[in-house]
Amino acid sequence: PEQGMAKVLYGTMGAVAIGILAIFFGYVLHIFNAFTAFTPDLSCTSVGADVMSTGSEDFTIYRNGIVFVSSGDLYPLFRDGIEAAEHGKILTLDLTAEDLNPTVLEIEGYTKPRLQPHGMYYSNKTNRLLVISHALQLGGSTVEIFEVLNDPIRLKYVESVSSPLFPHGTINDLVEGTSADEIYITKLRQNPIPLKGMAHAHTAWEIIESILDRTVPIFYALTRIVRCSKDSGLWECENVGRRGTAYNGIAVSKDRQTYYVADIFTKSVREFDRNPTTGAFKYIRDIPAVHCLDNINLDEESGDIIGGIIPSMWSFVRHWGKRSIPSPGGVIFFSKSKGYKSPEILIHDGSVISSTSVAAFWGDKIVLGSAFSTEGVAVCKRMNNTK
Template sequence: MKRALFVIALLVLIVVGYVLDLLHDAGEFRRVTPVLPGQCTPVYGAPGAEDISFDPITGMAWISSDDRRAAIDGHPRRGAILRYDPNSDARPVDAWPEAPSDFHPHGLSLYTDDSGRQSLFVINHPGESLFQGRTGSGPAHTIEVFDVVDDRLVHRATLADASMISPNDLVAVDHERFYFTNDHGSAPGWRRTLEDYLRRPWANVVQFDGREFREAAAGLSFANGIQLSRDGETLYVAEVTRNRIREYRRDPASGALEERRTIDVGFGVDNLELDPASGDLWLGGHLKLLTFTRHAADASIDAPSMAARLRLSTEPPELTPVFIDDGSALSGASVAAVRDGVLLIGSVFEPHFLVCRSGS
């Protein structure tokens, strides 16, 4: 009997210890002290602005927008890729109004070559949602490829492959090649739940070389945002549930990746945006991950948000918070994009994104 009680007590201690460790890593004990980069104004007309990238030529922002609340409520609405001028009072404009009804965009990546030609790559979930499971009979996930012509999107190709288990974000290498992240290695169901709460490293990075898909990196926990350095020789991948970024050495010729180091950032980093002027990374993400999961299920629950700049020119890299909010201004931040002193912060679920202007 004593032996049995000892085993039970030991198991209870292990479970309690794991739960406390999970709560700590998820940031649930963190005190949220607000930080503002200036005047921040909400802009409506772009629900679920999960990913945002600035156009280096026009200064416009490309926004991936999908009303995930409506989908969870059983009334899915067509998503959109929007163009937004941060120097205008105009609302965001749909750049692909002919998109099909099952268009549900997620991560996006804009590639611009030296001649000014541009291609936009977009993760799409026509048949499956991270928050709903299977929703259609066709491909669960696709990658849509567009040419940017006169500020409009001209659809070029739809790519689908068995490697797209749960694609989240992507980064273009050129007009044909890219990498994308699978945030999970398992399909919706009990295995995915275990993957989340046990933080199993089953996510990966997949490379498309213009002809075929192949795994480029494995062993990640909830792989999310992904970015390339300016010289194309370093790849960065966010691991949300581990509060860190993986850095890989990239072979430009073959595209092969070799892990170099991990960078701890101390919060649930979601998307990554590259500052083309400095080479720094701008991060958007979640200060309390478990609170964010509650926010996903209930819009009345605020989830604290953070945006930060990661300076890669210092050793070790220096993280500077530029926006911290308890969720009242913006819950569930997922991206921070900067250009000419204007910071755009998007989120997974909110009906608006924020425009913040430094010094105002």
């Protein structure tokens, strides 16, 4: 009888374990849209591959149809370390021009040996360009602050911000707060990337951290938003707001009191109000986005939000492992007049530029960037099947 009971017990435990694993993998496949078929809405061509072979991760609107473009060599940087990456650059792209020809910007007074731009933000209020850079061994991840000069457009280095709260490769995007002395920064991952890249984690702790950062965020919120403020000439940083699964793009309203943050695995834009006294964030709501979001930008006049999306995280992961495998991408448009509900979504098949990290509209042009693409930016138009 005891042996029979043991068999029943072991059988029950085995069935429960199989059930838990089935739920686990089913949830992951659902989050990753592993079996979802997509019909392309966009027809795209690429431009600027000759000067943007290192990617086009983020755009930020300057003025008169001109955008700044960040072009850090992020794929080899994150995978194999700083020595495997080409030097990054910052460019301008004139969306009003018939032929989009990106221009590499001169940077005055910048003496650091490397610049690897990631997220960026231009402030109309202070005429400053804020850029996240991952120099890794050469100083970790930092916020680089530049003044924008004109005739011709160029940058002048102002200062850098660093903190133990954003170690190697953890931060993603940023916006200016209520003044030049306040910055809000998103963290995509909690633990630092190994100095020689994620493909070369050697110590037991590096391996554990790498596994945790690739699995835990799917189920549990770990990452933070960091607020840095400058008091008495020194920058100090602190965590603010509710934790996220993997915070990515961030945008801010014209009055600098409402902040919108893309949270990848909840497939939502998280809305926060800023405390006018302390600068802390109060959670308001999650705005559903259907797909995993990357960078987002907000039109200061209309309040509309536009973002780059990853329709199939499954394809994106496969593309990370083998870059010849295309990863679909697209753009999502939230209208403030509709309460940011029922956003418009347009998708491309990944054959011209893999995935999408950022998007911008100009007339009938839809311009898309990609963090890991070597093909510059994609200039797209709606296909006839798009309503």
